Amino acid sequence: xxxxxxxxxxxxxxxxxxxxxxxxxxxxxxxxxxxxxxxxxxxxxxxxxxxxxxxxxxxxxxxxxxxxxxxxxxxxxxxxxxxxxxxxxxxxxxxxxxxxxxxxxxxxxxxxxxxxxxxxxxxxxxxxxxxxxxxxxxxxxxxxxxxxxxxxxxxxxxxx
Amino acid sequence: xxxxxxxxxxxxxxxxxxxxxxxxxxxxxxxxxxxxxxxxxxxxxxxxxxxxxxxxxxxxxxxxxxxxxxxxxxxxxxxxxxxxxxxxxxxxxxxxxxxxxxxxxxxxxxxxxxxxxxxx
Amino acid sequence: xxxxxxxxxxxxxxxxxxxxxxxxxxxxxxxxxxxxxxxxxxxxxxxxxxxxxxxxxxxxxxxxxxxxxxxxxxxxxxxxxxxxxxxxxxxxxxxxxxxxxxxxxxxxxxxxxxxxxxxxxxxxxxxxxxxxxxxxxxxxxxxxxxxxxxxxxxxxxxxxxxxxxxxxxxxxxxxxxxxxxxxxxxxxxxxxxxxxxxxxxxxxxxxxxxxxxxxxxxxxxxxxxxxxxxxxxxxxxxxxxxxxxxxxxxxxxxxxxxxxxxxxxxxxxxxxxxxxxxxxxxxxxxxxxxxxxxxxxxxxxxxxxxxxxxxxxxxxxxxxxxxxxxxxxxxxxxxxxxxxxxxxxxxxxxxxxxxxxxxx
Numbered sequence: 001x002x003x004x005x006x007x008x009x010x011x012x013x014x015x016x017x018x019x020x021x022x023x024x025x026x027x028x029x030x031x032x033x034x035x036x037x038x039x040x041x042x043x044x045x046x047x048x049x050x051x052x053x054x055x056x057x058x059x060x061x062x063x064x065x066x067x068x069x070x071x072x073x074x075x076x077x078x079x080x081x082x083x084x085x086x087x088x089x090x091x092x093x094x095x096x097x098x099x100x101x102x103x104x105x106x107x108x109x110x111x112x113x114x115x116x117x118x119x120x121x122x123x124x125x126x127x128x129x130x131x132x133x134x135x136x137x138x139x140x141x142x143x144x145x146x147x148x149x150x151x152x153x154x155x156x157x158x159x160x
Numbered sequence: 161x162x163x164x165x166x167x168x169x170x171x172x173x174x175x176x177x178x179x180x181x182x183x184x185x186x187x188x189x190x191x192x193x194x195x196x197x198x199x200x201x202x203x204x205x206x207x208x209x210x211x212x213x214x215x216x217x218x219x220x221x222x223x224x225x226x227x228x229x230x231x232x233x234x235x236x237x238x239x240x241x242x243x244x245x246x247x248x249x250x251x252x253x254x255x256x257x258x259x260x261x262x263x264x265x266x267x268x269x270x271x272x273x274x275x276x277x278x279x280x
Numbered sequence: 281x282x283x284x285x286x287x288x289x290x291x292x293x294x295x296x297x298x299x300x301x302x303x304x305x306x307x308x309x310x311x312x313x314x315x316x317x318x319x320x321x322x323x324x325x326x327x328x329x330x331x332x333x334x335x336x337x338x339x340x341x342x343x344x345x346x347x348x349x350x351x352x353x354x355x356x357x358x359x360x361x362x363x364x365x366x367x368x369x370x371x372x373x374x375x376x377x378x379x380x381x382x383x384x385x386x387x388x389x390x391x392x393x394x395x396x397x398x399x400x401x402x403x404x405x406x407x408x409x410x411x412x413x414x415x416x417x418x419x420x421x422x423x424x425x426x427x428x429x430x431x432x433x434x435x436x437x438x439x440x441x442x443x444x445x446x447x448x449x450x451x452x453x454x455x456x457x458x459x460x461x462x463x464x465x466x467x468x469x470x471x472x473x474x475x476x477x478x479x480x481x482x483x484x485x486x487x488x489x490x491x492x493x494x495x496x497x498x499x500x501x502x503x504x505x506x507x508x509x510x511x512x513x514x515x516x517x518x519x520x521x522x523x524x525x526x527x528x529x530x531x532x533x534x535x536x537x538x539x540x541x542x543x544x545x546x547x548x549x550x551x552x553x554x555x556x557x558x559x560x561x562x563x564x565x566x567x568x569x570x571x572x573x574x575x576x577x578x579x580x581x582x583x584x585x586x587x588x589x590x591x592x593x594x595x596x597x598x599x600x601x602x603x604x605x606x607x608x609x610x611x612x613x614x615x616x617x618x619x620x621x622x623x624x625x626x627x628x629x630x631x632x633x634x635x636x637x638x639x640x
Contacts, residue, residue: 033424
């Protein structure tokens, strides 16, 4: 008991172990697993990241059936930052999908913007809409893929 | 592929309690759990044991039963088995001897969620 | 005096997670117990056979538990690798072993701190948690996150470790060892702590065997069971694993067994860091899981059991998870009978219960 008393007394005069967050910054440590950044120019649209993503935070939507153009949608507030998509990406070494050492700011009054975050988050103005809009994207993802498949089949039939 | 050290013994619901009673020695064997697997149409029930102070030895008593079968309780032989038996009743909707339901799932929750044909 | 029924939980100051006991008491002595454990059933086993493919399973099962996420992911990865006939190299084995042991250290420190807290020794709780911070830093440097590590993947680990991180880890482990020895000394010799923990909730060796207890609870009673010695999944013996046993079987012995294991784990981690084999950190993966396999791994709280069954499809047929707390609940219920109500909190917390694991 005496030992604990001495130890407690020492603690009174020693440096504190904690930091004064939020009054002092709490930076991300080196090697931190943060947000996924995307580069559309390097993407080959293989859908591997979409298929592996455990929470389903990456969804591709086919926007133009003629050219087969797909749009990359990423929900950083659904992402669990596991990095499985980056490990799966065949173009990850070139920088198509990169996990950066940066946290996503909590969803407050504004929505973070940036080309590297994909189409979804850049089209949203009101932070309260994130959840509803994401549900729409999930439906679009299934619907557009089915329609694209049907479109291609119809085209093939026409050719013959 | 089957784990080479799994010793599987087929049993029926009529003789499983006697078989386990004959086999089980609490100083030698550790009762792991009772596991059920829905094979579609029937349920495979495994009573799993592992040996103390040995490497990789697992003994399994296996019985294939229908959905409405009556599962006898092994609590008289292994007093800690009640939890696993109650789980069978809750998650697979089986009729287990002396089981209390509603322990793992709330009373208004889904019935027999782990059956293959239960869609949630 | 007549009988009084005292509810303990589901919300209680001593409980980190929802479990409810209904104690029937006679003058402080508990005479009957009723337990409810299903408050946090999340249907993970159902999700694993319907919504998630086998490649996503390690990330799903890691979320069964916050503290032993490494163990759950490791068990699934090991099982799937067996079903797909994947052999991993020595370096992967060693890296996996390193995170598993670091995980054990921080889980044990948390458990011991909680016991100190519920017996009313807030100061010791804070000291223990301060020591724990170092091992969290090491895990964060290795895996990139503090809680959800997502380190083990099918056919390897998520990222390699360079010499800089190894040096950082060695430095931190040295500091950790000093701190743990200091905190262990307090737990060992403190008079007031001993009053609340020595001779409380005693499990004899026969009782431990009869109720099939697992993990530190069994080893504190002298029952020599440890999956690290009973099941081949990682080469623990190569890096200096020794089984830690105590014979008293009370709350205090459970704490001390955990401290013994922490010291053993620190030694193992240092051995791993000093003799890390060369090689790739991931191997090629091909095929689909087919067949059935049982996996036993030693989670910090005891034996964690997995049954996996696949039929060559993307989604598995059955994933059964049996966690260590599940094995320890029957004896916990027995142990309350005849105990004082004022000791109930220390008894529960000395088991290091994890209810979200148990209900899954």
